[in-house]
Amino acid sequence: MARIDRLWVLPQHDLMSDSNPLRKVPLHAVHEALGAKIVEFGGWLMPVQYTSILQEHQAVREAAGLFDISHMGELMVSGTGSEAWINSMLSNDIRKISPGYGQYSLMLNESGGVLDDLLVYRLKDQLFMLVVNASQIEKDFLWLEKKLGPNTVIENQSDAFAALALQGPKAENIYRKVFNAEKRPLKRNQLLETPYLDKSVIVARTGYTGEDGFEFFLPAELAKTLWDDILKEGGPLGCIPVGLGARDTLRLEACYPLYGHELLQTISPLEAGLSHFVVFDKPEKFNGLEALRQQKETGPARKLVAFEITGPGAPPRAQYPVLRQGKVIGEVTSGTLSPTLKKGVGLALIKADCAKIGTSLEIEVRGKKLPATIVKKPFYSSL
Amino acid sequence: MSEIPENLKYTDSHEWVREEDGFGVVGITDHAQGELSDVVYVELPAIGKTFKAKEPAAVVESVKAASDIYAPVSGEIVAVNSALGNEPALINQSPYEKAWIFKLKLSDPTELKSLRSAAEYKTKIG
Numbered sequence: 001m002a003r004i005d006r007l008w009v010l011p012q013h014d015l016m017s018d019s020n021p022l023r024k025v026p027l028h029a030v031h032e033a034l035g036a037k038i039v040e041f042g043g044w045l046m047p048v049q050y051t052s053i054l055q056e057h058q059a060v061r062e063a064a065g066l067f068d069i070s071h072m073g074e075l076m077v078s079g080t081g082s083e084a085w086i087n088s089m090l091s092n093d094i095r096k097i098s099p100g101y102g103q104y105s106l107m108l109n110e111s112g113g114v115l116d117d118l119l120v121y122r123l124k125d126q127l128f129m130l131v132v133n134a135s136q137i138e139k140d141f142l143w144l145e146k147k148l149g150p151n152t153v154i155e156n157q158s159d160a161f162a163a164l165a166l167q168g169p170k171a172e173n174i175y176r177k178v179f180n181a182e183k184r185p186l187k188r189n190q191l192l193e194t195p196y197l198d199k200s201v202i203v204a205r206t207g208y209t210g211e212d213g214f215e216f217f218l219p220a221e222l223a224k225t226l227w228d229d230i231l232k233e234g235g236p237l238g239c240i241p242v243g244l245g246a247r248d249t250l251r252l253e254a255c256y257p258l259y260g261h262e263l264l265q266t267i268s269p270l271e272a273g274l275s276h277f278v279v280f281d282k283p284e285k286f287n288g289l290e291a292l293r294q295q296k297e298t299g300p301a302r303k304l305v306a307f308e309i310t311g312p313g314a315p316p317r318a319q320y321p322v323l324r325q326g327k328v329i330g331e332v333t334s335g336t337l338s339p340t341l342k343k344g345v346g347l348a349l350i351k352a353d354c355a356k357i358g359t360s361l362e363i364e365v366r367g368k369k370l371p372a373t374i375v376k377k378p379f380y381s382s383l
Numbered sequence: 384m385s386e387i388p389e390n391l392k393y394t395d396s397h398e399w400v401r402e403e404d405g406f407g408v409v410g411i412t413d414h415a416q417g418e419l420s421d422v423v424y425v426e427l428p429a430i431g432k433t434f435k436a437k438e439p440a441a442v443v444e445s446v447k448a449a450s451d452i453y454a455p456v457s458g459e460i461v462a463v464n465s466a467l468g469n470e471p472a473l474i475n476q477s478p479y480e481k482a483w484i485f486k487l488k489l490s491d492p493t494e495l496k497s498l499r500s501a502a503e504y505k506t507k508i509g
Contacts, residue, residue: 053446054421245447314424315444336446337423366426366442
């Protein structure tokens with residue numbers, strides 16, 4: 001048995017070595033005690049599953065799941081120049097949101113490729129928390145610090161923060177019990193700071209699963225207490241710990257991009273179907289603006305599409321070739337056997353002129369060509 | 384702890400073989416199914432195809448990963464477990480019984496001697 005996906009296999013010596021560059025989340029010991037399988041992800045040791053990916057996936061769709069997302073980075077930006085500076089660094093328009101809301105945005109290179117995708121939480125008028133991908137924390141921070149504008153301060157507070165996500169139809173119910181909160185605490189993408197023990201927790205109604213839910217950002221030392229509180233209140237309602245394996249299948253069904261798969265320095269947001277998050281007409285010029293403006297005029301050469309395998313066969317996987325009438329037109333960026341739909345589904349970056357919904361494709365799996373059809377995104381969402 | 388039946392032979396790549404009068408029945412170990420978890424697809428070899436020892440002969444896919452299954456010994460495929468087509472999760476439920484994957488007619492039965500015993504395999508997976 002070999003050729004196991006790299007995400008699965010972590011040689012023991014890597015875990016043991018003194019020069020181990022892999023980082024541990026504050027709840028690492030909790031995950032180990034729960035018997036989680038631990039893998040490397042984005043430079044971190046993370047639980048990929050506690051019991052079974054399928055079971056954890058189903059819990060989030062039908063009840064609730066609790067995720068440790070402490071590997072994500074938190075960059076705090078403040079100062080009187082912060083709003084204008086963030087707008088000059090990121091593709092979306094931060095002026096569109098008031099304090100107390102979050103916004104999805106992209107950090108681009110000069111040619112319009114994606115350096116990272118992130119959520120910008122506007123905590124106060126001039127205080128922002130940028131939540132960035134685990135693998136990009138240092139790179140993002142260095143890049144942003146180098147380009148820092150006037151009257152703006154940026155701090156990497158990733159080590160001080162832990163982050164948990166509570167997702168699923170029972171999430172609101174559990175949240176209310178844990179925090180004694182009122183009935184409808186937050187709108188989608190809204191956030192608040194709420195007291196917890198002797199400190200405070202930032203609660204945002206955001207997530208990466210296609211379900212309603214919350215993300216909590218809190219001092220690392222409180223992570224264990226909140227983790228336990230959520231499982232104590234949520235356990236009777238079917239809430240279980242969920243690892244990165246199900247996080248990936250959940251986000252893929254909801255067609256959320258994953259950095260390193262759908263988003264790369266060589267993929268533009270227009271190709272990835274994220275033009276909604278690129279604001280061309282704001283006063284600030286941002287990296288990649290000119291390149292994207294040109295691409296918008298001519299139309300991107302490639303497009304990210306969602307496809308379903310139409311018959312039986314092996315699940316599609318990243319990097320499998322995509323064909324149309326026998327010719328290669330692109331490749332799969334993410335694929336799986338959808339636990340909810342019970343069929344092979346995936347995202348693929350293909351030639352733009354083949355990207356219409358309903359188009360027949362073939363996915364090449366170990367030399368066999370499986371018929372597939374382009375379908376509307378997402379495969380699943382309860383939102 | 385994963386189960387390791389005494390009467391089988393094992394490979395370092397986590398296949399097992401049961402010898403039956405010049406034939407070898409092959410599957411993956413309890414340890415391997417535990418590592419993979421949630422098997423969702425099994426690709427079986429064609430009957431009549433021949434494999435040398437250590438050549439990939441089948442593929443087992445979990446939610447996250449595709450894994451090659453190697454022929455532990457050389458031979459010709461004489462039977463495959465088609466039940467795995469409809470019920471790939473048998474690999475998780477019954478790795479040594481219901482989820483045998485393929486049966487080989489051994490071209491060189493002495494190759495079996497080079498495989499690991501249950502005790503050796505147990506030491507290997509710790």
